[in-house]
Amino acid sequence: MKLALISDVHANLEALEAVLQALTREDVDIILHLGDLVGYNANPRECIDLILEHQIVCVAGNHDRAVLDPTLAEDFNILAYQAVIWSGQQLTEKHRFFLQQLPLNRIIQDRFLVCHGNPINPDAYISHHFQGKHVLNMLRRDFNPATVCFFGHTHRRAVWYRDVRGKVAQLSISEDPIRLDQENLYLINPGSVGQPRNRIPLASWAIFDTSEFVLQFKLVPYNIDAAQRKILAAKLPTYLAERLAEGV
Ligand SMILES: [Fe+2]
Known part of the structure; x- marks a missing residue:
């Protein structure tokens, strides 16, 4: 089974459309979004509608x-905070209901755990070694037989692993296919579609093949100008437009 991993769309319609367009060239079975559909950018309703349309x-x-x-x-x-208040004002009952019923985590095929920050807390970050180690231990202890956790929230691509000895470290990131070791535990972050923060101003996502255990990060350009103009027209903070061009 092939999974598309997308995260942190943050109401950036141009970026989401570019990723969905790129996905038409990939034969994926399920598209997973790892949280933060709304906030920061100017199309919360439209992004929720597209997410529903594409199941x-x-x-x-x-x-x-x-x-x-x-x-x-x-x-x-x-x-x-300002973007959260503005976004809340844009949503209809249908959109609010959709957000309300979202679970904090899901398990796919017994083996793949899906969450935003960490499996029990959408506000928690996995950025530092002690955090990676903590969540890998949580995965082993509380979510067995799941061995891979997909997460978002940091807006940066990452692959954390724990090997059979208990060693915790990160893999280096590139767009080359990465073959993972089925004996290890993994935490995988595909980066952000709608507000990447790795200084690469491209929509970031990934594909994971669950039978081959191969992960591939993807980057796709999108119409940053259009997304910026909408942010300014909505009178959202100017910096939210500026940062898209920097990828921060
Ligand atoms: Fe986010």
Whole structure:
């Protein structure tokens, strides 16, 4: 089975459309979105509609929850908070209901765990070694027989692994296919579609072949100008437009 991994679309319609267009050339069975459909960019309704149309399997991100309950955004930075309030005002009942029913995690084929921040907390980051180690231990202890966890939230591509000795480390990232070891545990982040922060201003996603255990990161250009113009027209903070061109 081939899985498409997309995450952190953040209401960037141009980026989501570019990824879906690229996906027409790939024979994937399931598209997974790892949370944060809304926030930051200017098309929350349209992105939810496209996700529904393409039957994309989703989990809840911290922004998805915060637009429904802004008290959850009290620790967000001010720009993220302003975008959460604006996004909440754009949603209809249908869109709110869709976000409300999203689970915090899902398990696919017993073996693949899907979440946003970490498997039990959409606000938690997996950025540092101690965090990777903590979540790999959680995967082994609490989610057996799952051995691979797909996550988002950092907006940066990453592959953490734990080998049979218990060693935890990261793999280096490129767009070449990466064959994984079925004996290891993995945490895999495909980067962000709608607001990449790895200084590469391209929509970032990945494909994972569950039988071959091969992961491939993908990057696709999208119409940044159009996304920026919509952010400015909506009177969202200017920096949210500027950062798209920098990939930060
Ligand atoms: Fe996010």
